[in-house]
Structures are given as structure tokens and as C-alpha cells.
Amino acid sequence: xxxxxxxxxxxxxxxxxxxxxxxxxxxxxxxxxxxxxxxxxxxxxxxxxxxxxxxxxxxxxxxxxxxxxxxxxxxxxxxxxxxxxxxxxxxxxxxxxxxxxxxxxxxxxxxxxxxxxxxxxxxxxxxxxxxxxxxxxxxxxxxxxxxxxxxxxxxxxxxxxxxxxxxxxxxxxxxxxxxxxxxxxxxxxxxxxxxxxxxxxxxxxxxxxxxxxxxxxxxxxxxxxxxxxxxxxxxxxxxxxxxxxxxxxxxxxxxxxxxxxxxxxxxxxxxxxxxxxxxxxxxxxxxxxxxxxxxxxxxxxxxxxxxxxxxxxxx
Numbered sequence: 516x517x518x519x520x521x522x523x524x525x526x527x528x529x530x531x532x533x534x535x536x537x538x539x540x541x542x543x544x545x546x547x548x549x550x551x552x553x554x555x556x557x558x559x560x561x562x563x564x565x566x567x568x569x570x571x572x573x574x575x576x577x578x579x580x581x582x583x584x585x586x587x588x589x590x591x592x593x594x595x596x597x598x599x600x601x602x603x604x605x606x607x608x609x610x611x612x613x614x615x616x617x618x619x620x621x622x623x624x625x626x627x628x629x630x631x632x633x634x635x636x637x638x639x640x641x642x643x644x645x646x647x648x649x650x651x652x653x654x655x656x657x658x659x660x661x662x663x664x665x666x667x668x669x670x671x672x673x674x675x676x677x678x679x680x681x682x683x684x685x686x687x688x689x690x691x692x693x694x695x696x697x698x699x700x701x702x703x704x705x706x707x708x709x710x711x712x713x714x715x716x717x718x719x720x721x722x723x724x725x726x727x728x729x730x731x732x733x734x735x736x737x738x739x740x741x742x743x744x745x746x747x748x749x750x751x752x753x754x755x756x757x758x759x760x761x762x763x764x765x766x767x768x769x770x771x772x773x774x775x776x777x778x779x780x781x782x783x784x785x786x787x788x789x790x791x792x793x794x795x796x797x798x799x800x801x802x803x804x805x806x807x808x809x810x811x812x813x814x815x816x817x818x819x820x821x822x823x824x825x826x827x828x829x830x
Contacts, residue, residue: 522597530603536690632660633719641744663707757827768803
């Protein structure tokens with residue numbers, strides 16, 4: 516049994532679950548690397564990462580480098596004498612960092628590699644209408660998400676799953692998979708499989724504002740998957756035109772209704788409680804949305820105060 520000294524790297528809530536699991540398993544955590552505090556909110560006050568908040572609560576040493584190649588940081592890293600590094604939702608590491616520990620550096624990725632390498636795998640599996648996804652641990656190399664696979668676990672994607680529900684499920688699955696991976700490294704039983712780049716691999720590149728715009732001319736299923744794949748964050752959006760007014764609205768929850776109709780694509784059909792958008796093959800019924808400067812609300816509540824013209828449309 517190897518005596519592991521673990522250095523953990525991560526930033527958001529997704530990473531906290533894994534760090535918490537490692538602490539619960541009584542592993543020796545010699546340090547935590549996370550992003551620098553950043554201004555957030557209307558007051559632009561400095562806000563620490565979710566990982567930092569948890570690490571400080573547990574009394575773990577925290578480093579927040581802005582430059583991972585900085586000599587002072589590399590010296591501080593070496594002084595921690597970690598022999599295993601674990602990365603969850605952090606950033607790309609230079610070789611001088613990932614190559615430092617004796618037993619290597621492994622990463623947790625929220626997809627079934629080699630598919631969906633990149634920054635936003637949870638969003639893209641839903642946007643693309645996949646029926647299955649999972650989590651993967653792999654040893655880091657000098658490219659993005661291409662290292663040798665250690666372990667994987669699969670989960671089906673339900674019709675009602677959103678980026679939020681899938682995030683939470685994969686977060687728990689991932690923490691368990693990391694724990695299994697650490698046990699195998701400690702026992703000396705770890706084996707790996709080299710990733711193969713076959714034709715047709717799907718990627719998970721970073722989500723931009725333009726990515727989130729809804730194209731109402733697509734199929735009813737593609738629109739439904741696009742919206743749930745971006746809910747609750749960063750959220751799909753569209754421009755609502757009613758009379759001379761245009762509003763940029765975020766759309767969070769929808770259902771799809773397959774039905775033959777004669778409406779122009781994008782036409783808004785509404786009454787006092789319901790708002791639907793005409794699309795190919797039916798309607799997208801909007802259940803939750805957000806108007807500019809307002810909070811996320813049920814559409815039925817929004818319709819109480821929003822005056823729509825009969826020829827309103829979304830584009």
C-alpha cells in the first residue's frame with residue numbers, strides 16, 4: 516500500500532464533492548490549488564471559490580496562483596511534497612506541474628472520453644441529444660483531455676434531464692470514481708487504456724453567448740435539447756418582439772407538444788396562463804423564463820404583468 520500525499524486542484528462546486536470525499540476517506544491532503552478570488556455581484560466584492568471555502572473550513576493549505584509557471588509557485592508546490600495530484604474542474608496544467616508527483620496527475624472529466632473533450636461536456640451531451648454519458652478519470656498529458664483512461668462509469672440521460680440535474684448526478688458519480696481511482700493507485704493495481712482518435716469524435720468546446728441563442732427554425736427536439744442543455748446556466752436566450760418592443764429573454768424550462776399547425780415559425784401563441792412558440796412539428800411551451808432585469812419566474816406569473824401583442828414572436 517502506497518503512502519499517498521495528495522495535492523488537489525479545483526475551483527467550482529463540482530470539484531468540492533470530490534475534495535470532500537477524499538477528506539471523508541481520511542486521505543492525506545497536503546494542499547489545495549484553486550483560482551484566485553474574483554470580484555462578483557453588483558458590489559464587485561472579492562469572492563473566493565467554492566473549493567477555497569471548503570478547504571479553509573477543513574484547515575487545508577490553499578494556494579491561488581495566477582501563473583502556474585511562476586518560480587515562487589513551483590517552489591511552494593515542491594515544498595508540499597505531494598506524490599499524487601488530482602484535478603477536477605480546474606485549468607490546463609503545464610508539464611512542469613503535472614509531471615511533478617511520483618504517481619502522476621489524474622483528472623476527472625464529466626464525459627465518456629474520448630468523446631466530449633473540452634470545457635462544457637455536460638452542456639453538449641444534452642444539446643446534442645445524447646442518451647448516455649458518464650465520468651472518466653485519466654492521467655494528464657500535454658494535450659487537452661487526451662491522457663490514458665483509468666476508470667469510467669456510465670449513466671443514462673433521461674428526457675427530463677437538464678444541465679443542472681446532470682451536473683449534480685455526475686458530481687456525485689465523479690467523486691466516487693476518484694475515490695476508486697485513488698484506491699487503485701494506492702494498491703498498485705491501476706491499469707490504463709490509451710485513448711484512440713476515431714473519426715466522428717464529438718467535442719465540448721466552451722459555451723459562448725452566441726451558442727446560447729435559440730434557432731426556432733430547427734426541429735422541435737433540437738430546440739428542446741438546446742434549452743435543457745443550457746439550463747440553469749448559462750441559459751438559452753431569444754429576442755421577444757411584441758409591437759415596437761424587443762426584449763432579450765432567457766428560457767429555462769420547456770415542454771414540447773407535437774402538433775400540426777399553420778403558424779409561422781417563431782409565432783407566440785398565448786393566453787393568460789400559457790405561452791407557446793410555433794416550431795416545425797408542433798409547439799415549444801415555455802414554463803420558466805426571465806425578462807431583462809427580472810428574476811427567473813414561472814411563465815404563468817410573468818403573463819400576469821406582461822402585455823403581448825397578438826403578432827408577438829420570438830427570434
